[in-house]
Amino acid sequence: MKAIGFRTSLPIVEQDSFIEFETAKPIPGANDLLVKINAISVNPVDFKIRQNSAVNTVLETPKIIGWDAVGIVEAIGANVNLFKVGDEVYYAGDITKQGSNAEYQIIDERIVGRKPKSLTNTEAAVMPLTGLTAWEILFDRIRINPEKDKGKAVLIIGGAGGVGSIAIQLAKKIAGLTVIATASRPETIAWCKKQGADYVVNHKDLISSVREIGFEYVDFILDFVDTNAYWDIMVELIKPQGHIASITGSSDPITLNKLKNKSASFSWELMYTRSMFQTDDMQEQHNILNKIADLLDNGTLQSTLNETLTGLTVDNLKKAHQLLESGETIGKIAIEF
Numbered sequence: 001m002k003a004i005g006f007r008t009s010l011p012i013v014e015q016d017s018f019i020e021f022e023t024a025k026p027i028p029g030a031n032d033l034l035v036k037i038n039a040i041s042v043n044p045v046d047f048k049i050r051q052n053s054a055v056n057t058v059l060e061t062p063k064i065i066g067w068d069a070v071g072i073v074e075a076i077g078a079n080v081n082l083f084k085v086g087d088e089v090y091y092a093g094d095i096t097k098q099g100s101n102a103e104y105q106i107i108d109e110r111i112v113g114r115k116p117k118s119l120t121n122t123e124a125a126v127m128p129l130t131g132l133t134a135w136e137i138l139f140d141r142i143r144i145n146p147e148k149d150k151g152k153a154v155l156i157i158g159g160a161g162g163v164g165s166i167a168i169q170l171a172k173k174i175a176g177l178t179v180i181a182t183a184s185r186p187e188t189i190a191w192c193k194k195q196g197a198d199y200v201v202n203h204k205d206l207i208s209s210v211r212e213i214g215f216e217y218v219d220f221i222l223d224f225v226d227t228n229a230y231w232d233i234m235v236e237l238i239k240p241q242g243h244i245a246s247i248t249g250s251s252d253p254i255t256l257n258k259l260k261n262k263s264a265s266f267s268w269e270l271m272y273t274r275s276m277f278q279t280d281d282m283q284e285q286h287n288i289l290n291k292i293a294d295l296l297d298n299g300t301l302q303s304t305l306n307e308t309l310t311g312l313t314v315d316n317l318k319k320a321h322q323l324l325e326s327g328e329t330i331g332k333i334a335i336e337f
Helices: 044-052 121-125 128-141 162-174 186-195 203-212 227-237 284-297 314-325
Strands: 002-005 019-022 032-042 068-076 088-091 104-108 112-114 153-157 178-182 199-201 218-223 238-246 265-268 305-310 332-336
Touching: 032 088, 032 121, 032 314, 044 314, 068 104, 068 121, 068 128, 088 284, 112 284, 121 305, 121 332, 128 162, 128 265, 128 284, 153 162, 153 203, 153 227, 162 178, 162 186, 162 218, 178 203, 186 199, 199 203, 203 227, 218 227, 227 238, 305 314, 314 332
Parallel strands: 153 178, 153 218, 178 199, 218 238, 238 265, 305 332
Antiparallel strands: 002 019, 032 068, 032 104, 032 332, 068 088, 088 112
16 A cells, blocks of 8 residues: 655655655454545644654654544454444544554544544544544543533633634533634634634733733633743633643643642643553543534534645645644645545
């Protein structure tokens, strides 16, 4: 099968930052699906792993990245019971295994959902990773209860990005929260409002911007940009007994003690935790993806697709990574095979 990967970590503009190669079609294990891939999308995790996983080394076997995919089940393992051959599926993959930038992929059925029937392949391909991340940060990490927490305020830092776009929709339409999103350009402000944000504030002067719209503090904060850069701002804006959650990691230690007087909570969210550690509730990602598919099919949620490229090619992957690395993308980019 055709695949695109890399042997060493190089700047995306270098000729061999991605290479096309042929490799054997993978064979599914007992709990796996073999999926013929029809479309993928790209996420910041893709370029971060490309930049950091083969520094100053040359891999004998090229590494295939990419974790969002839509396709059709071509074969199943002996213990598979959630899907059958011919099913259309979508998923965000497993960071410990070869990725979706290939014609075929094997994937554990417990982290796969049914493709939303009403969406095209590209519209569906952009939803798994960001949808799972946003759902988990709201409902598994902060544990928002739509009945108890309805109307409370959430600040979403990075509202126009892939995760921010679907987090706005889930926070507004499913959790019933008052949504404040950050953006600074006219096009990103318009995008956040389109997703359902009640307010859009300028991340360049965040404390003043939030208070100018009438909020001294907010109940919840979701950081999708930079934990270290926004830490003191989040500490100031979080309501006493509120909850901050982040997906971005931290290059320097976070001073959690700054939350003590407010008795505020902090959580990390990593969508890959369940598959990395084979957690007892790993199949919950299957359930979440199916819930999101239902919400997309009934029109409650909208796909965050904003740009489509055609063809599994080195050039298209380079272009997609360059766009992501610019930090200027809005919504999601998909590649249709």
